[in-house]
Amino acid sequence: MNSDTQQTVREPVLSIRDLSVTFTTSRGEVEAVKHVSLDVAAGETVAIVGESGSGKSTLAACVNRLLAENGRISSGTILLKELDITAAPEKAMTSIRGNRIGLVPQDPMTNLNPVMKIGAQIVEALQVHGRATGQAAKQEAIRLLERAGIGDAPARFNQYPHEFSGGMRQRVLIAMALACRPEVLLADEPTSALDVTVQRLVLDQMGQLASELGAAVLLITHDLALAAERADRVAVMFRGEIVETGPAAELVAHPRHEYTRRLLAAAPGMASAKVAPVVEAAADGAEPEILLDIAGAVKKYRIRGRSEPFLAIDGVSLQVPRGQTVAIVGESGSGKSTTARLALKLEDPDGGTVSFRGVDVSTLSGRRLLEFRRSVQPVFQNPYASLDPRYTIEQVVAEPLRVHRIGDAAGRRKAVADLLDKVALPASFADRYPHELSGGQRQRVAIARALALNPELVVMDEAVSALDVLVQEQILDLMVSLQRELGLSYLFISHDLAVVRLVAHQVYVMRAGTVVESGEPDAIFEAPQQEYTRQLIAAIPGTSLAVA
Template identity: 60%
Template sequence: MTSRTPLLAIRDLSVAFRTGKQDVTVVKNVSMEIMPGQTVAVVGESGSGKSTTAAAVNRLLPDNGRITGGQVLFEGRDLAKASEREMTAIRGAGIGLVPQDPMSNLNPLMRVGDQIAEALEVHGVASGKAARARVVGLLDMVGIPDPAQRIDQYPHEFSGGMRQRALIAIGLACRPKLLIADEPTSALDVTVQRRILDQLEELTADMGTAVFLITHDLALAAERADVVAVMYQGELVEVGAAAEILADPGHEYTRRLLRAVPSLSSVRMVEPPQKDGGPVETEDLVEIEDLHKVFPIRGSAAEFTAVDAVTFGIPRGRTVSIVGESGSGKSTTANLLLGLDDVTSGRIRFDGTEVTSLGRRELFAFRRRVQPVFQNPYASLDPRYTVEKSIAEPLRVHRVGTAASRRRTAAELLDQVSLPSSVAQRLPHELSGGQRQRVAIARALALSPELVVLDEAVSALDVLVQAQILELLAELQRELELSYLFISHDLAVVRMISHSVHVMQRGRIVESGTASEIFERPTADYTRELLAAIPGTRSRQA
């Protein structure tokens, strides 16, 4: 029987950030409880205070943040008043953490296995050979292929999704009583996401581990949580059983969130122009033919084929999407197109020109016409640059306009991506994750490119902002005849935004077709598996 004494009780919690000479309250009198073995999901848009609330529980607020009121009771102890030494003992062993950003939270100079083993050794769980064996088991548990070989690799040798899974392994390493999971699966494809979340549910059932889940994905919250708490502008506006809140939301903000959740039944945002009852054909801006990319495996004579005989085109003014599991080769394909990785063999033509043979000057001109938006907004923005400078930087590098005109362009782009002008002079660390990604999108649009490569560009965004960004992308495409290569693990979003879709598995394209064909009449077993794993396709059992 589950204890009725809360494992975690947050009482009237308030948190403020010091900006300039004043405190700005970002969490206001929040109260909630998490029982042993319970999963509580906190949902809300970027900047709502959900991640700050979680950071306050673990006392990991940024230097300018502090708890200004209330209590954080973990097993009856008020963590708001605990010493740093006490918190060091609690973190990892009592309260595990899976942070949102793998690149900022994994040491690039340490092997992944050593970083997981460190968590075991610090808390006296295991050391030496026993720790290594435990690490291999943890990597296998979170879905890392060939864990005995991967254990000695560095973070840069992992895909984005694999890095996130390594963080999950660290969070679970000491089998904590409470796991704070801050967007733990935002970088993961749906099949691995399901595997990870199934594992968290097993821990909850078997060990009484409670999960404090921070997410912008309401479908995921509905499927996985016992209780859903909705935050808006720093306040808790609604709390209740997941099924009840989602069936009959009491607050207008919750209703707005639910309306914005993408699903396989959502209205599509793009359709090709029609003439005489049929789609108008257009020439390919990009032609990719028999593309291969082979990587050497560190410490071995073996090689890893990341992209294997890939062929497809990107028509002018159309959106071509690539979906597949983390490590399937979709991001590597994007990097090859962008010229960020060397092609092993095959051809890439852009507007009739062979990209792989471009000289330095021609490559510089090519990059003005092709702009990326990467998965990780934390790593893609210079921490020393203001938002305005980050957006204007491509214009300065390519010597477009004057300093004054570049500032005007930056202001216009901020408005296009639904950011207030007040953020122009802020630094990246002063923005939420979703706000940072919007800045990255604005920067990509600065040079008016012909092709934008979007690698998980909306995966970090809450559903309201995600809907705005997707509509913006569709509108820009209609106005400017932009072409997009859209890389995503979110199949519902892919269906809404794509003209054609390619499904990748283990470096190869296993199925191609229009969005309607792929999502309504899939032919490959792997595609059907991806569709079945979408959150919301099964109901959470009571």
């Protein structure tokens, strides 16, 4: 408690007082942020935690005065030292953004200009705010890339964003955010799209650079364990209000508000109770049927400008027994999504075999291929991108039935109603469009669509990684209940070992295109044989925190 007292008496760089934000919608006025007060001092990291819709990103948008057109600050003030941001003219804000307030946005894939070289984008940030020009700007940009942890920075300076991994792109965004030595760094879900190992490296780098500059850091995240590990203080937001705030370790060890306790309980960790259904042994002692069998699979890709093909996976073997969940874990580039594409026959292997119910899928064509497509269905990572925005939910879910010419219009309508009920969505959602649903609701729709053809195997490629912990918990529970009810088998692709431990019966750990370790989850996590697996486990946020 003493350390928190010392932090709060320091003069704040950013001071938010009694802030309320209102949006004008077709359904009337909606108050998204309600009377929020918060201080952040120089050199301090304060995290705002909450699920989607809690108001945390709206609060961050207010600090930069970048609210959507239908939003307005209806009360309160935001002070950047002596300046009242809420009253500052737009011309003043233009010079403040990127200069006094740096922003590390959420998605490194969409926040860099794809047709502009990396170095030029950092140089532009320096020039716009009068920090450096010409050769001096180039040298400063290279220095920033080096400090952000990017090796061979002079060569990387001349590359395009598509030539960088997700983690490297996020480091570039950190370099750009800190280029003008800002007083406040806004980090809005800066690592939610990254693997846990890359996430740790990026956050380490961001924290080190912000500390060197003495910047006040406002970290926005839905991950309470990550916030508690990285922040000095944590503020928990729920329905537009801050319901609890305090020193990070104390808040995790002794949460006072029921919502904070729910966030902690929902966050998957090494101590979380498993939810995977128990596999019943056959009465005659027979081994379960192997539904999917990948044996020695090899996949190569031709890359422009390289004479040698890129070896994405090299000799991968795994099996999915009927009625079980088999997980593949690994960081980006490990080959896990390539393996998923082979399992779905979206691509064919260059070596080895992929068999479904004992039949090599590369031999399938015509009616037999159509039957395979009905038996194996995907659920993809992004519930915002995997649903056609022009279709109603009924049209989205019924699409597989139309494609496979199953039933008439009335029969398909009834099937959609039954499927929505299966995934715990009301029948009234059938007439809505995807943009009217939350991320978790959209992912339920994606699961309903996958179930429309009564598949035997569902391939879930990072299907919960874009979701908040509370919504993620609901989707995992839904997966397990459907597995019990329908006897489904899952190939579950994830970079999150804590999630995998909850739902999987068997785990394959992949690195650089090969399987480096496999076994039952408890054996893998309690006694990992490979250093890489130990690194993945150690990178799970909050593993060292004491939770009440």
